[in-house]
Amino acid sequence: MEVEDGAKLCFPQFPNTSCRKPSSPWPQTLLIYIVCYSISLTTVTLNLLIIISISHFRQLHTPTNILLLSLAVSDLLVGLVVMPVEVLKKTSCWFLGDFVCFLNNYLSIIIVVSSIGDIVLISVDRYVAICDPLHYNTRITMNRVKLSVCLCWLYSASYSFLFVKDDLTQPRRYISCYGEYLLFIDYFTGLIDLVLSFIVPVTVIVALYLRVFAVAVSQARAMCAHITAVTHQLSVTSKAKKSELKAARTLGVLVVVFLICYCPYYCVSLLGDSFVNVSSASHVLFVFLCNSCLNPVIYAFLYPWFKKAVKLIVTLQMLQPGSCETSML
Numbered sequence: 001m002e003v004e005d006g007a008k009l010c011f012p013q014f015p016n017t018s019c020r021k022p023s024s025p026w027p028q029t030l031l032i033y034i035v036c037y038s039i040s041l042t043t044v045t046l047n048l049l050i051i052i053s054i055s056h057f058r059q060l061h062t063p064t065n066i067l068l069l070s071l072a073v074s075d076l077l078v079g080l081v082v083m084p085v086e087v088l089k090k091t092s093c094w095f096l097g098d099f100v101c102f103l104n105n106y107l108s109i110i111i112v113v114s115s116i117g118d119i120v121l122i123s124v125d126r127y128v129a130i131c132d133p134l135h136y137n138t139r140i141t142m143n144r145v146k147l148s149v150c151l152c153w154l155y156s157a158s159y160s161f162l163f164v165k166d167d168l169t170q171p172r173r174y175i176s177c178y179g180e181y182l183l184f185i186d187y188f189t190g191l192i193d194l195v196l197s198f199i200v201p202v203t204v205i206v207a208l209y210l211r212v213f214a215v216a217v218s219q220a221r222a223m224c225a226h227i228t229a230v231t232h233q234l235s236v237t238s239k240a241k242k243s244e245l246k247a248a249r250t251l252g253v254l255v256v257v258f259l260i261c262y263c264p265y266y267c268v269s270l271l272g273d274s275f276v277n278v279s280s281a282s283h284v285l286f287v288f289l290c291n292s293c294l295n296p297v298i299y300a301f302l303y304p305w306f307k308k309a310v311k312l313i314v315t316l317q318m319l320q321p322g323s324c325e326t327s328m329l
Contacts, residue, residue: 010093019177021093029091036087039293043079046296047072053309056318059328063145064125068299070149071118075292077111083289102167105183109160115292117152120201127208131215198266209255254298261291305329
């Protein structure tokens, strides 16, 4: 009986202080591995294609694409670092020690916060490009964008330390047994995170995109009125409606997908769930992380240059001399 009980413990040599192993059936565990690692691999692949494309082809070195590059780097790290560890926490005991636990928590929060910051910066960039196009080149410069990206990552590193400082000074303060992986967030810290990482970014993004949508519709209607004077009214009206619907659909996808991925996790936090671990929020947390897989689809697949760049990468034409000067636009 002792041997059988010991086999169910993470650390049989510490029967009184060891956690019990997750008891999920093997078929269910295998399915989790297949689904989660497939999403992780897809996230890494798509974001790696974006990074290679923007870094290699000089014509793609624009302020907007620098923001996309920073977003792709953070999303790549989500698929490479955060997602695999989340799967490991859900399906097995934690054997890597307290320091690795602290380090992973710290890096995970930095990566996720920087991803949110990049999305806000992209929203600002598109707002200026559409609502104030005459001053775009003077206000959104390469140096300012690079500085903004650096400040975004610096802010993420500073902000994230707020959540893990206790793990560094008192690593086993909230651990109940050996083999447990835990990130403890008190109510006050969770409230700050809810405001700074969700309410404020969502408010900014929604406000900017609503303004962008209003300007896009206004421009489409103005173009319709101008063209109607010299063309057939029915055909132009149809095209204008299609243009408005396309703008609404694109902006709607950007906002809705972000909210779908982020709302469940922060709803759990708002209800008072202070422990972000396997037993409390693993499913909503993984949905939260899946936004990193959808970001390249939303932000890059809408650009024709990305499809052309992928073709050049897959066919290895980018290895030819002078390929970095290829016209992509």
